[in-house]
Amino acid sequence: MDTLASVNTRKGPEERPLLKAFLDLFFPNQCPICQESASAARYVCPDCERSLTGLLPTPFLGEGFGKVTRFCYFSEVDSVLYGLVKAYKYLPRKDLANHLSFFLFRLIDFWRASVPFIIPLPAHPASIRTRGFSNTRLILDRLKERFIPNLTILEPAVRREWSYRPQASLQDEEERKANVRDVFRMKKGTILPERVALFDDVYTTGATVAEYCRVLAPYVKQIDLFILVRRK
Ligand SMILES: [Zn+2]
Numbered sequence: 001m002d003t004l005a006s007v008n009t010r011k012g013p014e015e016r017p018l019l020k021a022f023l024d025l026f027f028p029n030q031c032p033i034c035q036e037s038a039s040a041a042r043y044v045c046p047d048c049e050r051s052l053t054g055l056l057p058t059p060f061l062g063e064g065f066g067k068v069t070r071f072c073y074f075s076e077v078d079s080v081l082y083g084l085v086k087a088y089k090y091l092p093r094k095d096l097a098n099h100l101s102f103f104l105f106r107l108i109d110f111w112r113a114s115v116p117f118i119i120p121l122p123a124h125p126a127s128i129r130t131r132g133f134s135n136t137r138l139i140l141d142r143l144k145e146r147f148i149p150n151l152t153i154l155e156p157a158v159r160r161e162w163s164y165r166p167q168a169s170l171q172d173e174e175e176r177k178a179n180v181r182d183v184f185r186m187k188k189g190t191i192l193p194e195r196v197a198l199f200d201d202v203y204t205t206g207a208t209v210a211e212y213c214r215v216l217a218p219y220v221k222q223i224d225l226f227i228l229v230r231r232k
Pocket of ligand 1: 031033034035044045046047
């Protein structure tokens with residue numbers, strides 16, 4: 001089983017001390033969370049790695065709604081995990097998807113949830129273009145590769161780009177709700193299992209997730225929601 005320390009180790013420099021010394025000297029590596037300098041053999045610095053290792057999943061469930069019967073989230077406050085998510089999404093640091101899949105796996109494992117089918121909350125098309133990847137889909141790809149090989153990743157709905165702005169640009173809860181109304185469309189001929197899991201990295205007001213679940217509801221009996229960071 002992977003540990004955070006093994007996920008956080010870069011294979012090349014770790015195995016070749018001369019290469020590591022060369023990289024540390026000429027290409028100093030900056031920790032994407034705290035901006036302190038870090039060894040070329042690590043993705044995040046030892047301090048942040050320690051803080052991340054000490055994090056435990058939140059031991060209670062969020063309140064369900066509609067067909068969401070189980071609402072699990074790893075962290076509730078702006079923890080170091082949120083620093084990791086922000087670095088992944090906004091620097092952006094695609095290589096941190098492995099770290100985040102590790103925390104998603106720990107969350108699923110903590111609740112002893114069986115997750116055969118999981119859906120990534122569709123990312124905003126403009127964000128996918130800017131980043132070059134879908135933040136939710138990539139974490140699930142890594143989850144399947146490293147932790148749950150028999151996972152089936154489904155993408156039953158798509159986002160319609162023209163009708164709304166990125167949620168992060170809006171503060172007001174009502175504005176966020178109005179902004180995402182009718183932005184998801186089911187793909188034609190969709191048939192889904194009775195029970196599916198839904199994944200998003202950050203949950204703020206929940207407007208986007210709620211709208212997605214509303215579109216999904218006629219097709220399923222039960223939704224398990226998995227979130228890395230729930231903001232207040
Ligand atoms: Zn750091």
